[in-house]
Amino acid sequence: MGTKNRRINSRRRVSRIGSYAIASSIKDPTCVSCTTFNILAPIYKRISHKDPSYRESDVKDYWLNRNKRILDWLLYERASIICLQEFWVGNEELVSIYDKRLGNAGYNSFKLARTNNRGDGLLTAVHKDYFRTISHRELLFNDFGDRVAQLLHVELIVPFSQYRNNNTRHEILIVNTHLLFPHNSSLCLERLRQVYRILQYVESYQKENNLNPLPILLCGDWNGSKKGHVYKFLRAQGFISSYDAAHLYTDTDAQKWVSHRNHRGNICGVDFIWLLNPNRYMKLLKTSWSEALSGMLKHQLRRALVTEDDAFAFLKANSHGHYITYSGFYEALCQKRIWNACSDQIDEVRGKVLDDVINKTEQTIGFSVKNAVLFPTEVEKGKWPEDYSLSDHARLTVVFSPVRMPCFRLTSS
Numbered sequence: 001m002g003t004k005n006r007r008i009n010s011r012r013r014v015s016r017i018g019s020y021a022i023a024s025s026i027k028d029p030t031c032v033s034c035t036t037f038n039i040l041a042p043i044y045k046r047i048s049h050k051d052p053s054y055r056e057s058d059v060k061d062y063w064l065n066r067n068k069r070i071l072d073w074l075l076y077e078r079a080s081i082i083c084l085q086e087f088w089v090g091n092e093e094l095v096s097i098y099d100k101r102l103g104n105a106g107y108n109s110f111k112l113a114r115t116n117n118r119g120d121g122l123l124t125a126v127h128k129d130y131f132r133t134i135s136h137r138e139l140l141f142n143d144f145g146d147r148v149a150q151l152l153h154v155e156l157i158v159p160f161s162q163y164r165n166n167n168t169r170h171e172i173l174i175v176n177t178h179l180l181f182p183h184n185s186s187l188c189l190e191r192l193r194q195v196y197r198i199l200q201y202v203e204s205y206q207k208e209n210n211l212n213p214l215p216i217l218l219c220g221d222w223n224g225s226k227k228g229h230v231y232k233f234l235r236a237q238g239f240i241s242s243y244d245a246a247h248l249y250t251d252t253d254a255q256k257w258v259s260h261r262n263h264r265g266n267i268c269g270v271d272f273i274w275l276l277n278p279n280r281y282m283k284l285l286k287t288s289w290s291e292a293l294s295g296m297l298k299h300q301l302r303r304a305l306v307t308e309d310d311a312f313a314f315l316k317a318n319s320h321g322h323y324i325t326y327s328g329f330y331e332a333l334c335q336k337r338i339w340n341a342c343s344d345q346i347d348e349v350r351g352k353v354l355d356d357v358i359n360k361t362e363q364t365i366g367f368s369v370k371n372a373v374l375f376p377t378e379v380e381k382g383k384w385p386e387d388y389s390l391s392d393h394a395r396l397t398v399v400f401s402p403v404r405m406p407c408f409r410l411t412s413s
Contacts, residue, residue, distance in 0.1 A: 031370060032130055032156070032400050035079040036219040036273055038178065038260070038393035039070050041086040041120035045392075057088075067094060070390060073375075075105050079397055082125040083176040083219035087111065090119040098123065110136050115146040122220075124150050124176045132157050134171065135209075139201050141194055149177035149198050151205060156365065156402070170365050171211075173202060177220040179230070181262075188229060195230050199237065213281045215366050218274035221393065225268045226254040238280035242273045242398040246372035258379045259394040267384045273398045277366035279405045367400035 042063035045056035056062045074082055082102075088094050089111055102109045106128050113121035126133060131154040139149040152174040175198060180191050202216060218239065224230045226241070235251065243249075249256050259271040378385045379394045 030402060032081070032402070033077075033079040033397060034081040034083070034217060034219060034273055034400070035074065035077060035395060035397040036083040036085075036176075036271055037070075037074075037395040038085040038221040038271065038391060039067070039087060040391040040393065041088045043088065043090070043119045044086065057091075063088075063094070066390065067097065071098065071101050073390070073395070075101065077397060078105070078127070080127050080130040081174060081217070081219075082107065082123075083174070084123040085176070085178040085221045086120045087123040088119065089113040089121040090117070108133055110150060110152065112138050112148050112150050114148050115140055115142060118146050122148060122150050122176050122178065124152055124174065126152065126154055126174070130157065131155065137205065139198065141197060143180075143190065143194070145180035145190070147178060147180055147194060149175055149201070151175055151202065153205070172215040172217065172365075173205075175202065175216070175218045175220075177218070179221065179223045181223045191224060192229050192233060195233060212364065213278040214364065215278060216276040218272070220272070221260075221270060222272050223270050225270060226251060234274055237276065239274040239276045240369075242275050242369045242400075243372040243374065243396060245275075245369045246398065255382055257374060258382055258384060259374060259396060261384045261392050271393055271396050273396060275367060275369065275400070277405065278364045279366060363404055363406060365402050366405040368403050369398060370401045371399040373397055
């Protein structure tokens, strides 16, 4: 009973101080803060129910005023890291406004357009008072959703000098992305593959630059809730949802908060800032991908077929014996649109498990989640305010406190 009361009191305490998350970050020079925000590109914002083709991008005063308000909020909060999705990279005037105001406020900003001239993309900005940019990489999925991701490798600078010594690393990796919207269940695998490719790219970057595990922040609009396979996959990798960690929510607390009202009118929590600390690198990428893939296939088969006998008969396909062949399995999944042009992924994963040895090496910087807040505040209670017009997404800001921790190096045998 005492443990339960302590948990309830802790949640109330976090709720009370949540509104002051950014203020406490500014007052405490040893903290860093991160904001992720899908700002709804004007080319997608409908302003007439009668004419869906009439968009905000058609009326300059509308998109200009809304984006000025967005910038006002961002610069008022002054987060150390800003990750924006659906940034209208195709409009030079808007890009210039963001470049000028962010630059004058002390930010280095990086932009990346979606492929095939979609018009929108990503913007990631880091404040010069907190970070020195070591590298900026661009990941183009080149898929039918034309999705992209940004990777920033940065070094913490003053006021984090107290953490500096010859044996302590003080670098982090920041990823900003916007995953495909799950218009139907057949896209679940594609979204999972997008996340897999991001982690694969991060892993390759670390190996390419001979880096020990660093803190990783994955920021953005993941277009999926805590109930989805992407969430479970990232949790299997050792990542934590920083907002849930700050509010002491568990993996099953899926209805506590929302961050998006989609075009169908549904509200859900899809915006995350994921944190992986160096001492939490848990599973091999290929191993947990296999587990996530297996779980998703089971889920899709249960939806498509009623009983285990039905599933076996379906997957057995044209096999004359009491067994399932690989070709029959693949063809059956394609028929149900559960598996779509992914045989190379199966071949890559099937039968491959890396034999890695974990060796303790040195000290590094990690992060503890100090505070997290969503705006507008109503979404923290699972409600969407009708008078909110800044975007169709809430703004998520998290404050992190640096901590020293042991670093482990993964070495392939």
